[in-house]
Amino acid sequence: xxxxxxxxxxxxxxxxxxxxxxxxxxxxxxxxxxxxxxxxxxxxxxxxxxxxxxxxxxxxxxxxxxxxxxxxxxxxxxxxxxxxxxxxxxxxxxxxxxxxxxxxxxxxxxxxxxxxxxxxxxxxxxxxxxxxxxxxxxxxxxxxxxxxxxxxxxxxxxxxxxxxxxxxxxxxxxxxxxxxxxxxxxxxxxxxxxxxxxxxxxxxxxxxxxxxxxxxxxxxxxxxxxxxxxxxxxxxxxxxxxxxxxxxxxxxxxxxxxxxxxxxxxxxxxxxxxxxxxxxxxxxxxxxxxxx
Amino acid sequence: xxxxxxxxxxxxxxxxxxxxxxxxxxxxxxxxxxxxxxxxxxxxxxxxxxxxxxxxxxxxxxxxxxxxxxxxxxxxxxxxxxxxxxxxxxxxxxxxxxxxxxxxxxxxxxxxxxxxxxxxxxxxxxxxxxxxxxxxxxxxxxxxxxxxxxxxxxxxxxxxxxxxxxxxxxxxxxxxxxxxxxxxxxxxxxxxxxxxxxxxxxxxxxxxxxxxxxxxxxxxxxxxxxxxxxxxxxxxx
Numbered sequence: 001x002x003x004x005x006x007x008x009x010x011x012x013x014x015x016x017x018x019x020x021x022x023x024x025x026x027x028x029x030x031x032x033x034x035x036x037x038x039x040x041x042x043x044x045x046x047x048x049x050x051x052x053x054x055x056x057x058x059x060x061x062x063x064x065x066x067x068x069x070x071x072x073x074x075x076x077x078x079x080x081x082x083x084x085x086x087x088x089x090x091x092x093x094x095x096x097x098x099x100x101x102x103x104x105x106x107x108x109x110x111x112x113x114x115x116x117x118x119x120x121x122x123x124x125x126x127x128x129x130x131x132x133x134x135x136x137x138x139x140x141x142x143x144x145x146x147x148x149x150x151x152x153x154x155x156x157x158x159x160x161x162x163x164x165x166x167x168x169x170x171x172x173x174x175x176x177x178x179x180x181x182x183x184x185x186x187x188x189x190x191x192x193x194x195x196x197x198x199x200x201x202x203x204x205x206x207x208x209x210x211x212x213x214x215x216x217x218x219x220x221x222x223x224x225x226x227x228x229x230x231x232x233x234x235x236x237x238x239x240x241x242x243x244x245x246x247x248x249x250x251x252x253x254x255x256x257x258x259x260x261x262x263x264x265x266x267x268x269x270x271x272x273x274x275x276x277x278x279x280x281x282x283x284x285x286x287x288x289x290x291x292x
Numbered sequence: 293x294x295x296x297x298x299x300x301x302x303x304x305x306x307x308x309x310x311x312x313x314x315x316x317x318x319x320x321x322x323x324x325x326x327x328x329x330x331x332x333x334x335x336x337x338x339x340x341x342x343x344x345x346x347x348x349x350x351x352x353x354x355x356x357x358x359x360x361x362x363x364x365x366x367x368x369x370x371x372x373x374x375x376x377x378x379x380x381x382x383x384x385x386x387x388x389x390x391x392x393x394x395x396x397x398x399x400x401x402x403x404x405x406x407x408x409x410x411x412x413x414x415x416x417x418x419x420x421x422x423x424x425x426x427x428x429x430x431x432x433x434x435x436x437x438x439x440x441x442x443x444x445x446x447x448x449x450x451x452x453x454x455x456x457x458x459x460x461x462x463x464x465x466x467x468x469x470x471x472x473x474x475x476x477x478x479x480x481x482x483x484x485x486x487x488x489x490x491x492x493x494x495x496x497x498x499x500x501x502x503x504x505x506x507x508x509x510x511x512x513x514x515x516x517x518x519x520x521x522x523x524x525x526x527x528x529x
């Protein structure tokens with residue numbers, strides 16, 4: 001039984017990271033109707049920035065905050081410079097753009113910081129959490145930070161004017177312009193926020209998987225699975241999906257013979273395919289209805 | 293009276309197709325003007341051109357300022373509220389959030405709450421439903437919400453695109469009565485596009501008739517309503 005709870009808790013803590021990535025994916029999907037394949041690489045790059053700052057002697061939290069700002073501004077700039085001109089382009093052009101961005105950021109990260117794996121510190125330590133052997137303090141910290149982030153986002157979108165404006169632009173851009181909202185800036189802001197959320201995920205997972213340029217490739221795949229499972233139109237769904245995927249992955253790895261650690265990743269793909277076949281809108285998503 | 297909106301030689305295009313062929317008209321401050329015409333005459337396009345939502349040439353001046361190359365949101369921020377065809381309701385948000393969105397570009401945040409109350413005064417049904425999702429409202433209630441949302445901007449000019457569309461006659465009467473009241477009491481100039489010519493002419497003081505992208509008739513609303521030839525040939529009643 002202990003093993004079972006252990007696996008569930010471990011699943012929730014890695015699920016927290018998938019939730020972050022899924023949330024970032026959903027935010028950009030809401031804003032521009034495309035999946036950002038480079039989301040993970042953007043997060044990795046920001047994590048490397050924080051690592052570099054710490055190498056130069058900065059404290060963890062100072063590096064954390066500066067990388068978040070960097071990620072936010074970087075995401076905003078990417079939208080303004082690269083994806084704004086593609087806004088009216090066909091879907092495949094956008095997909096090609098995202099893949100190019102993935103390759104460029106991935107190689108630049110490797111070029112600047114090379115491909116050797118690096119230790120990344122945790123601010124929470126790795127002692128047993130509350131004397132329990134089930135999860136470590138770092139895992140508890142991952143869950144805590146993710147939940148705090150969610151709460152902050154919830155309040156931002158529900159109770160601030162700019163959050164309301166962002167929701168309005170995502171729902172009905174034309175109506176949003178007609179009440180005087182600059183929808184272009186709302187899209188940029190969405191990119192900035194998504195990039196910062198991804199950076200939080202990257203900095204939290206780096207102590208677990210070690211820092212290297214490809215560390216987010218698998219994580220983002222789980223993030224996509226989580227977003228699809230929860231429904232691409234629902235931020236709450238993305239988070240619930242993240243936790244569910246994390247738990248599923250761990251339980252399957254432990255209890256289904258033959259899966260183990262090596263075959264965990266296909267579970268994400270399995271989830272994506274299964275959801276798309278059975279319930280394409282996801283658990284919390286609204287089905288897309290079009291008048292024809 | 294002072295001219296608030298002046299449109300000169302307006303031509304608008306959808307791709308290669310020209311929808312407006314040099315349309316000119318003006319609207320004086322405080323007036324309630326109606327733009328009449330059959331389906332496809334260019335009424336909606338005219339409103340969309342004023343807010344730069346369709347490619348157009350010509351000169352549009354609002355309170356002496358050329359609107360030329362301003363973006364839609366900047367035109368709105370000058371005080372032109374546009375209730376589009378289909379109402380543009382944010383259906384997944386609550387009634388109150390829709391009203392707050394109407395005021396989202398305003399700087400005087402303190403007055404927004406009292407303006408929302410004022411809207412509930414005009415449209416009591418919205419107060420009853422203020423926490424409800426806007427998509428669950430009836431057509432008439434959604435049209436009232438759309439008008440209220442537009443008024444939350446504290447506009448100087450309100451553009452209404454077929455407010456009567458799809459509504460029961462009694463609901464339309466009610467809505468038009470409130471529009472008249474808003475025009476008189478709150479000094480909001482109104483440009484309303486309508487297919488229901490009879491009703492629009494009762495409400496308006498000025499009227500223009502469009503046919504295939506050109507103004508073919510203009511004058512005081514009651515003169516046009518009383519002119520039998522015009523009524524028969526252009527307005528069909």
